[in-house]
Amino acid sequence: MRVVLAEDLFLLRDGLVRLLEAHGFEIAAAVESGPELARALAELDPDVAVVDVRLPPTYTDEGLQCALRARRDRPGLPVLVLSQHVEQLYARELLAGDAGTSRAGAARHGGGGVGYLLKDRVFDAEQFVDAVRRVAGGGTVMDPQVIRQLLSRRAAEDRPLARLTPREREVLELMAQGRSNSAIAGQLVVTERAIAKHTSNIFAKLDLEVSDDDNRRVLAVLAYLDQGR
Template sequence: MLQAHGFEVVAAVESGSELTTSLRELEPDVAVVDVRLPPTHTDEGLQCALGARRRRPGLPVLVLSQHVEQLYARELLADGAGGVGYLLKDRVFDAEQFVDAVRRVTAWGTAMDPQVIQQLPARGAGADRPPARLTPRELEVLELMAQGRTNTAIAARLVVTERAIAKHTANILTKLGLEVSDDDNRRVLAVLAFLDHGR
């Protein structure tokens, strides 16, 4: 599927050790990794990908999982850098959605599975709500932001102006206490703050 959409696949591996070796030796533009790999079949793929990102900061990684695990999403986003994605394996069957996620991650964006984000607002009663008290529209914008969408794409999706989305985004960042910084990807940090609330 990736080759059919113009990607060059430099390696396909079957174990954590092979993944670690390939990421180190081949230095790919992006790694698409299954969370569960032999020999442990637990979270070895994720741990190998995180280790590779520590050795090569910013290595774009798209992790595939059978089930929604918010911890995996938090671990991926923990360094505050872009170039990360977390999708359910079912998304691979939607070629357009899967390829779009790979491209966004390769371009140092973020691609989070909608089901990860959708689970969080449902918990939002009382003390479990984000302390910033995001409005329903701001939560909607943050959900789309977590999927790696730009302000232009979010505006098109919600059928509002880009200026309105810029205002919502600014409000979200302010409410989450994310000050202006040249060093941090504030959109990624906003998503991380939101995911952290799902603990």
């Protein structure tokens, strides 16, 4: 699996290269700036891009914008974005681009996976590598802190959310992070059938369309949580 990696800090970039290579990834390019990232994505056709949001020369959202442009040019390119801080705007921009991915492009690039993680997750090697693989395989990976902020902002004024049971809220949070029913069942130590029932109840209470497609249901839940921002 070929990876284009963009990170301006040499030590972190070198560490990520070593980590990914140790888990069987091929590093097609490891770059430190926006222009280098744009060239690498245009020329190398990676299976997944792992991109720091803030890159030279602007140190604003150069990395994110390069990734979004690449996804417009080559629909479905899987992108995992890394950020130092929780910025819900970045998550929304990624997901908005994902919603517009063509089916043909998504199929070509493994389903058009997207992910948004805090850099702190990098220090948990197993969690980080799992996130890269899930995004490369077409999944959606959202940082738990982003989901918790969205939930907490909506909870106080949202009657449908108030109708959820404590267990349903747990399931909703994990669902919004991009977890499948089987993964949620494993984490909560219950049967997959029980999780399917919880997710059905959640979608009914939030008036969302039921879907077995993990990405579609993540997008639906995040769109719901992000309403009114």
